[in-house]
Amino acid sequence: MQILERDICILGAGPxxxxxxxxxxNIGLPCTLVDKAMFPRDKICGDALSGKVSSILNRIDPNIIGGFQKEKQLQVDSWGIRFTAPNLKSLDVPFKLNFNRDEDSAPGFISKRLDFDNYLVEQVKKRKQIEFFEGTExxxxxxxxxxxxxxSKDKSLSIKTKILLVADGAxxxxxxxxAGIEMELNHHSAGLRAYYKGVKQMDENNFIELIFLKELLPGYFWIFPLPNGHANVGLGMLSKTVSKKRLNLKQIMMELIETHPYLKHRFEDAEMVDKIRGYGLPLGSKKRSISGNRYMLLGDAGSLIDPFSGEGIGNALYCGFYAANHAKKCFDANNFSADFMKGYDKDIQRVMGQELSLSRKMQLALRFPWLFNLVVNVAARNRRLSETLTAMFMDMNLREELVKPSFYFKLIFNK
Ligand SMILES: Cc1cc2nc3c(=O)[nH]c(=O)nc-3n(C[C@H](O)[C@H](O)[C@H](O)COP(=O)(O)OP(=O)(O)OC[C@H]3O[C@@H](n4cnc5c(N)ncnc54)[C@H](O)[C@@H]3O)c2cc1C
Known part of the structure; x- marks a missing residue:
């Protein structure tokens, strides 16, 4: 067995x-990164990369997103979200008002995780201070x-480390x-993904589609465009609902595609190019401790997926940035105690806390589908409201309005 002594070890080479x-x-600390997979490797996901992904990668290294944007076969630009409410009316909410595809840089992307994660790992492999073991579980x-x-499982490698960053996923x-993080059905979703080609009526600006069918609430169905006319198609639902109603999600997904009036004509000539695969989404709908003596939990390992949108890639990237910076503080202070590690929890809470708790409230509000129908109905004819919804992507205080009864009161009474 190879036995190594290292200052810093990171488990998992996902985002x-x-x-x-x-x-x-970047901050001049050598580290060792270990992943059980050989890259490129697949990860079951919706493959949507929000504006958060670009912002944090630009803070880490502005060349990363710039280089990625040039790789046209790896990703498509995305300019907004099409929400379809339970009453089957749709509302397009662009990420930016009056966007110009020729002049603006795209706020979001969709890229198969096989490609995106591999692109990030290629950046890792260029850095001399990072020691990387692939294919090592x-x-x-x-x-x-x-x-x-x-x-390691095969006992070929053992690493003794002063600090461990745990990023090995859901x-x-x-x-x-x-770290005592239990899987809680009420704070966990089940997700399915299949790749298709030939889905009809895809948006010309690559808006991602979140389709809130009443059959799936509080979960949703999605269709996200990909390069070469392919699409990532899937659905997610709270694990508590799946377990309580003993649902067979794969069967539900196929039935919806074949028979639902909103979907069947769009899929009539489509072909599945993969099979349906499922994976769990540990949601950040509950505040948890994500550190302890000499360790920090990152991304899905720390259950930090947005409970409303299912977005977790941006949050995982933010965790990596803040965990590395906090580790530097630990070495500077020579303090790796559970108490000192709490500084990392505070950073994550400051950066994501408000958004995660708001998303939890929005997820709970899906128990009242008429609220959703109301917003879509009013926004379809009220430009000010639809512009406000766009502004909510960036402005968390504005997004707070969405979970206040007064917001719906004003909509109903047209105040
Ligand atoms: C169906 C579905 C749809 C989703 N859609 C979206 C979406 O559209 N947009 C979005 O932002 N998020 C989405 N998510 C969430 C997103 O996939 C995760 O939040 C994200 O991958 C978390 O990144 P991570 O680095 O924490 O973990 P991961 O990406 O899971 O990476 C973990 C890494 O650890 C490695 N590993 C695991 N165990 C070991 C071990 N024992 N030893 C060594 N290595 C190990 C794995 O090989 C893997 O490379 C979705 C999730 C699901 C399930």
Missing amino acids: GGASAALQFD MTDFEEHKDYIILT HSRFARHH
């Missing part, structure tokens, strides 16, 4: 782990006061068995 490694390199963890030891063994 959370890769961004942490890149940020360590770490399954055993020993916690000691002054270090943590990780050992099924994180460390998060469950060492």
